[in-house]
Amino acid sequence: xxxxxxxxxxxxxxxxxxxxxxxxxxxxxxxxxxxxxxxxxxxxxxxxxxxxxxxxxxxxxxxxxxxxxxxxxxxxxxxxxxxxxxxxxxxxxxxxxxxxxxxxxxxxxxxxxxxxxxxxxxxxxxxxxxxxxxxxxxxxxxxxxxxxxxxxxxxxxxxxxxxxxxxxxxxxxxxxxxxxxxxxxxxxxx
Amino acid sequence: xxxxxxxxxxxxxxxxxxxxxxxxxxxxxxxxxxxxxxxxxxxxxxxxxxxxxxxxxxxxxxxxxxxxxxxxxxxxxxxxxxxxxxxxxxxxxxxxxxxxxxxxxxxxxxxxxxxxxxxxxxxxxxxxxxxxxxxxxxxxxxxxxxxxxxxxxxxxxxxxxxxxxxxxxxxxxxxxxxxxxxxxxxxxxx
DNA sequence: TCCTATCTTTACCAATTGGTACAAACACAG
DNA sequence: CTGTGTTTGTACCAATTGGTAAAGATAGGA
Numbered sequence: 001x002x003x004x005x006x007x008x009x010x011x012x013x014x015x016x017x018x019x020x021x022x023x024x025x026x027x028x029x030x031x032x033x034x035x036x037x038x039x040x041x042x043x044x045x046x047x048x049x050x051x052x053x054x055x056x057x058x059x060x061x062x063x064x065x066x067x068x069x070x071x072x073x074x075x076x077x078x079x080x081x082x083x084x085x086x087x088x089x090x091x092x093x094x095x096x097x098x099x100x101x102x103x104x105x106x107x108x109x110x111x112x113x114x115x116x117x118x119x120x121x122x123x124x125x126x127x128x129x130x131x132x133x134x135x136x137x138x139x140x141x142x143x144x145x146x147x148x149x150x151x152x153x154x155x156x157x158x159x160x161x162x163x164x165x166x167x168x169x170x171x172x173x174x175x176x177x178x179x180x181x182x183x184x185x186x187x188x189x190x
Numbered sequence: 191x192x193x194x195x196x197x198x199x200x201x202x203x204x205x206x207x208x209x210x211x212x213x214x215x216x217x218x219x220x221x222x223x224x225x226x227x228x229x230x231x232x233x234x235x236x237x238x239x240x241x242x243x244x245x246x247x248x249x250x251x252x253x254x255x256x257x258x259x260x261x262x263x264x265x266x267x268x269x270x271x272x273x274x275x276x277x278x279x280x281x282x283x284x285x286x287x288x289x290x291x292x293x294x295x296x297x298x299x300x301x302x303x304x305x306x307x308x309x310x311x312x313x314x315x316x317x318x319x320x321x322x323x324x325x326x327x328x329x330x331x332x333x334x335x336x337x338x339x340x341x342x343x344x345x346x347x348x349x350x351x352x353x354x355x356x357x358x359x360x361x362x363x364x365x366x367x368x369x370x371x372x373x374x375x376x377x378x379x380x
Numbered sequence: 381t382c383c384t385a386t387c388t389t390t391a392c393c394a395a396t397t398g399g400t401a402c403a404a405a406c407a408c409a410g
Numbered sequence: 411c412t413g414t415g416t417t418t419g420t421a422c423c424a425a426t427t428g429g430t431a432a433a434g435a436t437a438g439g440a
Contacts (some may be wrong), residue, residue: 026215026301029398041418050399106299106318108355111216117357124355137354145385147368150352151345158348162340165298165314167307175344178337186413197387219428230429240429329398 007044008057011036016058020103023054024112052115059119062103065094066127074130080138084183087131088176091156098163098172105157128153155179198236198247201226202230206248210293214245226376242305249309252293255284256317264320270328274373277321278366281346288353288362295347345369 014036018027029051033039069090072130077083095102104123107116128149135145155175163172204226208217214335219241223229228236259280267273285292294313297306297310318339345365353362 021301023213023215023227023301025213028396030396039419041402041420045398045417101299105351105355108351109296110300111211111213113354120355121357124295126353128356147364150361151365151368154348154352154361155341155344156348157351158346161298161347162314162344164303165295165310166318167311171340171344174337175341178341184295218426220426229389231390231431234429235387 011038011046012058012061015054016103018059019055019058020101020106023106023110024051025110025113027051056119058103059123061114061122063119066123069094071126071130074134077134078132080134081184083134084131084138085180087134088180088183092173092176095156095160095172096169098160098169101164102157102160105160124153152179193372201228201236202248202251205244206251209248210291210296212289212301213296214241215300217241245306246309248293249306249313253309253313254370256313259284261316261320264324267324270324271374273324274328276323276368277324278370278373282363285346285350285362286359288350288359291354292347292350295350314343333350342369 011015015027015032016034018035021027022031029040029043032051032054033043043054044050047057048124049056070087073086074083077086094100104120107113108120108124113120117153128146131152132145132149135148136142140148159172159175162175187190205222208222208225211217212221219230219233222241222244223233226233234240237247239246245371249357263280264273265275267276284290294310297303297308303310308323321342322335322339325338326332329336330338349362349365352365353359
């Protein structure tokens with residue numbers, strides 16, 4: 001049973017990359033079987049609910065990661081400037097400096113949105129609330145903090161879209177760097 | 191033949207909404223037939239290349255619209271401030287204030303990216319070049335203009351992702367309004 | 381009226397889809 | 411070695427996919 005849990009958990013990163021790369025619909029069972037090296041039998045053994053359960057398991061893991069590495073620090077870190085800076089670092093690492101796409105954002109635009117709508121909503125809503133709080137503690141007024149938070153999230157998501165569209169991850173990096181400057185993490189260079 | 195051209199053109203908006211709503215893969219021929227009221231025979235009569243030709247025709251139309259209504263004004267309008275402000279107005283109208291998704295951006299994230307990669311690239315590259323030029327003429331240095339242009343495009347795309355994810359078009363509107371303020375189209379309100 | 385080009389309907393196709401059933405292989409505790 | 415529960419391979423399923431073929435309808439000009 002230790003083995004079972006371990007192996008199911010090992011599957012999640014592979015499934016996540018598959019969904020990121022192909023989307024939910026286009027990641028067929030044939031493709032999943034090929035990339036995981038597992039037959040349908042095993043796949044349905046670990047995920048009796050089929051693809052939908054796979055996607056939900058992946059989203060669970062993503063939720064967990066962001067809660068642990070991003071949202072919670074934003075809420076609890078004493079120094080809010082550090083908290084926001086840390087968020088940018090974590091995000092940069094997670095999205096591999098623009099080479100990786102945000103699965104939640106992609107699902108939001110894609111055909112299958114309705115199937116995961118509520119999860120998608122809370123993911124961004126939680127992020128937005130946590131970030132707004134940190135910005136307020138950093139001295140911004142309530143309205144300004146909320147506006148800035150939305151702007152930061154949009155820049156991150158839009159940066160991923162642009163980096164993918166232009167096939168140039170550097171776009172994402174430049175946007176993050178610009179954000180650091182604007183948020184006072186660095187001094188403007190010129 | 192006048193009839194033929196007219197009817198094929200009339201199909202494009204329907205196809206565009208279909209692709210926006212469901213994505214390329216999930217917009218099945220059955221669905222397309224249902225929404226257009228046309229059988230497969232007619233569809234393949236107008237688009238012998240099948241779905242791919244439909245998508246390319248839609249992308250042609252989008253390219254044309256943006257070239258005419260956005261890129262060209264950005265390049266040619268005498269007053270660059272006005273040009274950028276006009277762009278924001280056009281974009282707001284086109285995306286129905288955040289209720290409509292950017293098909294090109296969605297394709298960039300989706301499974302079918304590779305099939306339209308070059309078109310997606312040039313769409314954003316053209317936009318970026320035109321906007322950078324206008325910003326330079328508005329007084330920004332070359333580097334600053336390029337950075338600001340990328341930031342504006344990312345905000346628009348990210349705003350559409352967020353609006354869709356949060357199921358709240360107002361997010362997009364707020365981001366556009368914020369942009370107007372930052373670009374000096376309006377005075378800050380507080 | 382007849383002819384021709386445009387358009388549509390219908391039936392069909394092989395391939396693939398997600399999902400199920402179930403027997404065989406496996407590991408491992410007793 | 412035996413028995414038990416977990417894991418896998420194989421064969422199968424109905425439904426749907428994008429796409430084709432070709433007969434039939436519909437028009438417009440001569």
